[in-house]
Amino acid sequence: MNAHPPLTIRDLRVRAAHVPLRIPLQTSSGTIHIAPLALIDLLTDEGVTGSTYLFCYTPLVLKPVVQLLNELLPVVKGDAVAPLELDRKLRARFRLLGVKGVVGMALAGIDMAAWDALSKAQGLPLARALGGELRRIPAYNSCGLGMIGAERAAAEAQQLAAPGFPAIKVRLGYADPATDLAVVRAVRRAIGDGVHLMSDYNQALSVADASARIQALDGEGLYWVEEPTSADDHAGHAQIRSRTRSRIQMGENWWGPHEMAVCVAAGASDFGMPDAMKIGGVTGWLRAAAIGETAGLPLSSHLFPEISSHLLAVTPTAHWLEYVDWADPVLQEPLRVEAGHVTPPDVPGSGIRWNEDGIKRCLVP
Structure with missing residues (x-):
């Protein structure tokens, strides 16, 4: 006898929220003051609700994502909560358009909510529902250290490392390359040698400029240098790897496992960093984890720490969890x-439960 009867999708409830960041994050492409979140609840006939959220990067994208999710309800209503089959069906529906951008975000939201509901119905944490255990994962603090100059970065670095994090991340890409070096050195003096220091250029540089800047930083002990040039320039990242001694990190902009496979084949990166949303939700992550294991590529997470903790727990080459409190x-x-x-x-599930009072303060009309 089946102890867990199939769940059937009854409704999707999607809410838009502008959540203020405790520490605004200034990057080479702009300053993030709020987290535009699409809050998703997948309701079933059986009374089980799966919940997740999407980080939409900019308020300009939040409304279209919410609208698309609402439009997808008639497509999935009455379907079984079977994430692999839902993934197949929805990707087939968008085959001619493609499943990047807003479409990919919406599909990942449904997938993550479906997995949450499925694991709740089994009475299991998501990691155990996926066949794993609740493993401890090292985390690095990514809540701040934007492009705020050497003096402020040093003070903020101490604040981020203070709770006991073994690593933190600093954003680089200042107009003057000397400032990158000054910031890295100031942060290192502030945190000492016992804390790892990651760095992120947020795709700000050309291949030639990235090579020169990273060569200047090669002796500074950076744990990795993240996306120094355009995320889709795999050949460019491979060139940068060949010209520098620092290890290169990529992956937050892999739209699905196929893009990851192309990047890995190009030898573009020493590490991988899938984003739970862009990689395709839980289903996409599991496929990405298989690629990572085959390639021997250490995989860290990008944003979404709540569900990423479960996903890293079942990832054979799990590396670091990027911690944000957004x-x-x-x-x-x-x-x-x-x-x-x-x-x-x-x-049971991913552990995402809504604070309705908090949501009321952040809801977008």
């Missing part, structure tokens, strides 16, 4: 960090 104001129980590590919560 969704905390709308969550009942934000993800806990203990001694610089996270462990997926031992509750």
